[in-house]
Amino acid sequence: MASQTMTAQPSSRLIRFATGLREALREDHPFARNPSIYKPHPVPWFSVYAKRQLRTAGILLPLAVVAFGWPFAAKGFVKWRNGVYASDEKERRRKERRSRKALREVV
DSSP: OOOHHHHHHHHHHHHHHHHHHHHHOOOOOOGGSSOSOOOOOOOOOOIIHHHHHHHHHHHHHHHHHHHHHHHHHHHHHHHHHHTGGOHHHHHHHHHHHHHHHHHHHHO
């Protein structure tokens, strides 16, 4: 058991030394270098990227409204079609408040 521990330490030290040496001698990737001769190309923000985002939003926003809104529209349609909207508790309370208010105004 002790012999395994002794052999593991020198190899790990060697690996750490080799890794450190490799990191010290490594050159930057060519894409990380900033060119000193050439100017960077102009970024076509509005002509390409903004138009692309507007086109995507023009498709995705209506789809999101349909995807998330259809249950509410279906609920309203079913209530309207079945006549359930007239017997809703909230609607009944609202009508009672209106009638009380109208009675107060008359008197």
